[in-house]
Amino acid sequence: xxxxxxxxxxxxxxxxxxxxxxxxxxxxxxxxxxxxxxxxxxxxxxxxxxxxxxxxxxxxxxxxxxxxxxxxxxxxxxxxxxxxxxxxxxxxxxxxxxxxxxxxxxxxxxxxxxxxxxxxxxxxxxxxxxxxxxxxxxxxxxxxxxxxxxxxxxxxxxxxxxxxxxxxxxxxxxxxxxxxxxxxxxxxxxxxxxxxxxxxxxxxxxxxxxxxxxxxxxxxxxxxxxxxxxxxxxxxxxxxxxxxxxxxxxxxxxxxxxxxxxxxxxxxxxx
Amino acid sequence: xxxxxxxxxxxxxxxxxxxxxxxxxxxxxxxxxxxxxxxxxxxxxxxxxxxxxxxxxxxxxxxxxxxxxxxxxxxxxxxxxxxxxxxxxxxxxxxxxxxxxxxxxxxxxxxxxxxxxxxxxxxxxxxxxxxxxxxxxxxxxxxxxxxxxxxxxxxxxxxxxxxxxxxxxxxxxxxxxxxxxxxxxxxxxxxxxxxxxxxxxxxxxxxxxxxxxxxxxxxxxxxxxxxxxxxxxxxxxxxxxxxxxxxxxxx
Numbered sequence: 001x002x003x004x005x006x007x008x009x010x011x012x013x014x015x016x017x018x019x020x021x022x023x024x025x026x027x028x029x030x031x032x033x034x035x036x037x038x039x040x041x042x043x044x045x046x047x048x049x050x051x052x053x054x055x056x057x058x059x060x061x062x063x064x065x066x067x068x069x070x071x072x073x074x075x076x077x078x079x080x081x082x083x084x085x086x087x088x089x090x091x092x093x094x095x096x097x098x099x100x101x102x103x104x105x106x107x108x109x110x111x112x113x114x115x116x117x118x119x120x121x122x123x124x125x126x127x128x129x130x131x132x133x134x135x136x137x138x139x140x141x142x143x144x145x146x147x148x149x150x151x152x153x154x155x156x157x158x159x160x161x162x163x164x165x166x167x168x169x170x171x172x173x174x175x176x177x178x179x180x181x182x183x184x185x186x187x188x189x190x191x192x193x194x195x196x197x198x199x200x201x202x203x204x205x206x207x208x209x210x211x212x213x214x215x216x217x218x219x220x221x222x223x224x225x226x227x228x229x230x231x232x233x234x235x236x237x238x239x240x241x242x243x244x245x246x247x248x249x250x251x252x253x254x255x256x257x258x259x260x261x262x263x264x265x266x267x268x269x270x271x
Numbered sequence: 272x273x274x275x276x277x278x279x280x281x282x283x284x285x286x287x288x289x290x291x292x293x294x295x296x297x298x299x300x301x302x303x304x305x306x307x308x309x310x311x312x313x314x315x316x317x318x319x320x321x322x323x324x325x326x327x328x329x330x331x332x333x334x335x336x337x338x339x340x341x342x343x344x345x346x347x348x349x350x351x352x353x354x355x356x357x358x359x360x361x362x363x364x365x366x367x368x369x370x371x372x373x374x375x376x377x378x379x380x381x382x383x384x385x386x387x388x389x390x391x392x393x394x395x396x397x398x399x400x401x402x403x404x405x406x407x408x409x410x411x412x413x414x415x416x417x418x419x420x421x422x423x424x425x426x427x428x429x430x431x432x433x434x435x436x437x438x439x440x441x442x443x444x445x446x447x448x449x450x451x452x453x454x455x456x457x458x459x460x461x462x463x464x465x466x467x468x469x470x471x472x473x474x475x476x477x478x479x480x481x482x483x484x485x486x487x488x489x490x491x492x493x494x495x496x497x498x499x500x501x502x503x504x505x506x507x508x509x510x511x512x513x514x515x516x517x518x519x520x521x522x
Contacts, residue, residue, distance in 0.1 A: 012407065016405070135367075136367065157367060158365060160367070161366065161367060161409070165409065206361075206362065209357065209359070209362040212321070212326045212357075212362075213362050213365070215350075216355050217350070217354075217375055217376035217379060217424075218347075218376060218379030218380060220379065224379065225366065225371045226370060226371060226374045226378075
């Protein structure tokens with residue numbers, strides 16, 4: 001558990017480096033990422049090929065931020081089982097043929113399944129790259145300055161901070177359990193319930209102490225962080241490039257246009 | 272600021288579950304004093320500190336900090352005058368980076384950003400932690416966290432520094448560094464601790480709490496030499512005044 005949390009925190013370490021992506025105004029990256037996720041979500045369940053040009057955004061951001069592939073893939077793999085679980089049922093629900101590729105018939109369900117996986121890959125990689133090039137705290141401050149509710153950004157900041165403390169407490173509790181239960185080092189369902197209950201009670205007690213400490217230093221509902229943001233020409237250029245990609249991908253069938261231009265695909269694409 | 276900087280007069284307090292914590296505690300502290308607050312678990316040390324900081328309020332009796340009675344209406348004044356360092360630094364360091372955390376208090380005082388930065392830098396320099404400014408709190412050692420927690424309070428420039436078990440979770444070197452820092456501060460200090468050696472090093476005056484009342488109050492050397500008193504309060508004399516376990520000399 002401790003190792004998992006350390007991996008989570010290491011994305012923040014990547015953001016601390018001086019790279020072109022890290023130098024961009026966090027607000028520009030937040031706007032671009034939110035727009036990107038919204039556009040990805042707006043595509044239909046059979047729009048697999050129309051989504052592919054959007055791969056350019058995470059690839060460009062990863063290149064600008066010099067983000068290594070391995071930590072990104074590790075985090076994607078952590079979340080993948082949930083999405084694979086959803087996508088796995090699609091081929092069973094829709095077996096009607098949707099397209100033909102070189103004599104191979106692809107069912108609507110298979111196409112839909114692949115689209116879900118690509119949407120997941122695009123959306124999560126964009127969110128991870130936002131943190132890896134900006135830092136979680138700067139993302140929260142940017143969200144706040146863009147008008148996100150104070151309660152939301154405060155919760156996000158405190159959750160991120162205390163995730164590590166809670167993780168250490170959980171790891172200690174699990175270790176203590178394992179040491180006194182040599183034949184069953186993993187807690188039973190009942191023991192796990194008790195451990196979770198203890199963690200909840202401890203978290204409530206800690207929350208009260210943290211709130212007291214915050215009030216002692218004048219907390220009145222707003223977490224003020226020392227961050228000064230400034231939009232520069234590079235930020236505007238980044239926003240313009242991201243907007244151009246999103247508008248083009250949404251308004252036109254770029255792979256079909258490319259295929260038509262090359263004479264390899266019909267102008268209607270694979271719809 | 273009043274010459275009588277801090278006072279408790281016949282203060283009573285019980286926790287919501289009915290456990291009595293203080294039963295008529297009274298004392299007065301003067302400007303510039305360094306006072307150790309000692310006692311066994313449940314003696315009421317932490318309760319006194321929470322009352323002074325206005326985290327909880329007395330059921331009966333009065334608590335004053337400077338010119339102000341500690342009430343919900345005077346909290347803004349009280350908390351400008353008195354800074355509290357909590358027992359667990361993880362309770363105190365709640366922001367993403369050390370610098371953010373140290374700047375949090377001054378920012379809440381409504382100071383301009385330049386002054387907030389200047390205060391944060393000065394406070395971190397004072398505790399020897401300026402090099403940690405960009406680090407997230409979960410990456411700090413116990414001693415580093417303690418130093419930064421003290422800096423968060425120093426940045427607000429309080430007249431009175433109040434600390435709850437400041438040496439807990441510290442290794443010997445960290446503890447020694449803490450003692451040196453505390454001795455260098457000119458603030459009025461109240462240190463609640465089981466660590467009587469630390470109290471002997473840092474505080475000129477010691478108040479012994481026992482069962483929610485003041486059992487003794489006097490110069491640290493005299494109070495900590497009272498073996499019967501300490502025994503009644505379920506405390507042990509500091510190691511350096513105990514006799515050698517082999518030859519029986521000293522003490």
